[in-house]
Amino acid sequence: MPKPSLHVALIHWPVLDRAKNIVCTNVTNFDIHDIARASRTYGVEKYFIVNKMQEQLSFVSRVLDHWRLGVGSEYNNKRKTALGMVHLQPTLEDVIKTFPQKPLVVATSARELGIPRITFKDLREKLDSEGSESILLVFGTGFGLGEQVLAQADMLLEPLRGASKDDYRHLSVRSAVSIVLDRLLGRW
Amino acid sequence: MPKPSLHVALIHWPVLDRAKNIVCTNVTNFDIHDIARASRTYGVEKYFIVNKMQEQLSFVSRVLDHWRLGVGSEYNNKRKTALGMVHLQPTLEDVIKTFPQKPLVVATSARELGIPRITFKDLREKLDSEGSESILLVFGTGFGLGEQVLAQADMLLEPLRGASKDDYRHLSVRSAVSIVLDRLLGRW
Numbered sequence: 001m002p003k004p005s006l007h008v009a010l011i012h013w014p015v016l017d018r019a020k021n022i023v024c025t026n027v028t029n030f031d032i033h034d035i036a037r038a039s040r041t042y043g044v045e046k047y048f049i050v051n052k053m054q055e056q057l058s059f060v061s062r063v064l065d066h067w068r069l070g071v072g073s074e075y076n077n078k079r080k081t082a083l084g085m086v087h088l089q090p091t092l093e094d095v096i097k098t099f100p101q102k103p104l105v106v107a108t109s110a111r112e113l114g115i116p117r118i119t120f121k122d123l124r125e126k127l128d129s130e131g132s133e134s135i136l137l138v139f140g141t142g143f144g145l146g147e148q149v150l151a152q153a154d155m156l157l158e159p160l161r162g163a164s165k166d167d168y169r170h171l172s173v174r175s176a177v178s179i180v181l182d183r184l185l186g187r188w
Numbered sequence: 189m190p191k192p193s194l195h196v197a198l199i200h201w202p203v204l205d206r207a208k209n210i211v212c213t214n215v216t217n218f219d220i221h222d223i224a225r226a227s228r229t230y231g232v233e234k235y236f237i238v239n240k241m242q243e244q245l246s247f248v249s250r251v252l253d254h255w256r257l258g259v260g261s262e263y264n265n266k267r268k269t270a271l272g273m274v275h276l277q278p279t280l281e282d283v284i285k286t287f288p289q290k291p292l293v294v295a296t297s298a299r300e301l302g303i304p305r306i307t308f309k310d311l312r313e314k315l316d317s318e319g320s321e322s323i324l325l326v327f328g329t330g331f332g333l334g335e336q337v338l339a340q341a342d343m344l345l346e347p348l349r350g351a352s353k354d355d356y357r358h359l360s361v362r363s364a365v366s367i368v369l370d371r372l373l374g375r376w
Contacts, residue, residue, distance in 0.1 A: 018264075030218045034360040041350030041357050076206075078358045120376045162229030163373040169229050170266045172222040175366035178359070182367045183376060185351040188308045 001130040005045045006184070007103065008177065009095050009138045010035060012051040014146030022148075024053055025141040027060050032086065033079065034174040040082040042181040045134075052090045060088055092138065092149050103134035107153035108160075108176065109145055110169075118155045120183045127184055137180065139173055189318040193233045194372070195291065196365060197283050197326045198223060200239040202334030210336075212241055213329040215248050220274065221267065222362040228270040230369040233322075240278045248276055280326065280337050291322035295341035296348075296364065297333055298357075306343045308371045315372055325368065327361055 010031060013024035027049060039047040049060055064083055066072045073080045089095045096102060106118060118126075127135065137157070138149065150156075160176055162169050171179070198219060201212035215237060227235040237248055252271055254260045261268045277283045284290060294306060306314075315323065325345070326337065338344075348364055350357050359367070 028218075030216075030222075030360075030362075034218075034363055037358055037360055038350075038363045041352055041359055041363075043350065043352040078356075081356065082358065158376065161375065162226075162231065162369075163375060164229055164231040168266075168269065170270065171225055171229050171366070172218075172362075174218075174360075174362055175222055175226045175229075178363035178366045179370045179374070181350075182370060183374075186367070186371075187349065187351065188346065188371060 002132055003129065004127055004131045004133040004135050006043070006127060007046045007048065007134060007136045008035065008039050008044050009048040009050050009092060009136055010173065010177075011092060011138060011140050011145055011149055012056065013053070013091075014148050015140045015142035016144045016146060017142055020143070022146050023142060024051065027051055027056050029063065030174060031141070032060060032063055032083070035177050036082040036086050038178045038181055040085060042185045044085070044181065046085050046087050048087045048089050048095045050089050050092060050095060057088045057090070092152055095136070096152070099134055101134070103136040104155070105136050105138060105153045106155045106157050107138040107145055107150055108140070108157050108180070109150060110159045111144065113150055113156065115150065115153055115156045117158055119158045123157065124184050139177055141173055190320055191317065192315055192319045192321040192323050194231070194315060195234045195236065195322060195324045196223065196227050196232050197236040197238055197280060197324055198361065198365075199280060199326060199328050199333055199337055200244065201241070202336050203328045203330035204332045204334060205330055208331070210334050211330060212239065215239055215244050217251065218362060219329070220248060220251055220271070223365050224270040224274050226366045226369055228273060230373045232273070232369065234273050234275050236275045236277050236283045238277050238280060238283060245276045245278070280340055283324070284340070287322055289322070291324040292343070293324050293326060293341045294343045294345050295326040295333055295338055296328070296345050296368070297338060298347045299332065301338055301344065303338065303341055303344045305346055307346045311345065312372050327365055329361055
């Protein structure tokens with residue numbers, strides 16, 4: 001029997017800025033590569049980069065073409081392999097529509113919003129159990145996911161805590177995705 | 189009783205390139221920020237950026253000044269806090285000399301080199317036991333640490349495996365540092 005498939009979405013709009021305004025952030029080159037490589041390493045099926053600005057999607061598309069088809073594909077074959085699973089969509093709604101059946105949407109947010117929480121342990125067990133369900137992990141850029149995105153979440157993942165004395169936890173989204181994937185799928 | 193203190197060094201020279209030549213890589217802005225933020229989140233004491241090129245250290249120094257003292261320190265206080273523990277040194281030898289007593293040097297390399305391996309579990313236990321020892325985790329950029337660095341390692345950390353069907357494991361160093369710190373110090 002198959003296990004649930006895991007997918008990652010990185011949201012650039014609608015996300016919060018420092019002053020809690022809704023903004024659209026830019027895609028960085030490191031968001032493309034680091035998260036694709038981590039996703040590929042942990043067997044994530046698809047990595048969706050979500051940005052409603054057409055120029056932004058065109059920029060990512062050019063980067064992907066370079067590594068998948070252009071000079072980069074011969075220069076670095078491992079990057080080509082990782083970037084094969086990157087997909088571009090303007091909104092989370094569009095991402096969800098690409099699935100034959102609605103996936104379980106698990107968002108990441110440190111805020112308490114009345115959405116049920118799931119622990120790393122429980123989600124790890126779910127991923128290791130029989131089932132044909134798709135699970136979509138949703139991460140935000142900027143200062144966190146906007147409410148319009150959170151309203152589509154079935155569950156919120158347990159917040160990521162580190163181990164500093166003053167409970168500092170201001171990880172880059174690239175670090176957060178890597179650590180979450182390792183907690184859900186890593187074996188050591 | 190105190191527990192061992194943990195430190196991270198990111199080596200830009202001597203490291204290997206794709207063809208296994210010894211090279212000096214450039215420091216990227218994301219190596220500074222992502223790894224400082226992850227280190228800060230997990231209570232790492234010092235994060236050493238190691239590069240023998242003076243221009244490279246000057247570049248990093250300017251970035252650090254911007255966030256620690258300049259406009260950036262007022263703009264983003266959390267970055268200031270994270271970057272306070274970043275230190276610059278030309279070589280690993282220089283890093284080791286900054287410790288009052290020689291730290292236990294634990295390098296990361298997937299190659300087998302006859303240096304004793306330590307598992308994540310054992311190093312985690314060591315960090316959680318009483319002791320005044322300092323532990324220095326050494327990560328490489330490029331395509332891995334050069335032999336001159338590995339010759340100074342007391343131990344090699346267990347290689348990081350993911351969970352892909354074809355055992356793809358080509359993480360960015362930023363992802364690798366984040367995952368290693370979580371395995372050694374994360375609580376969930």
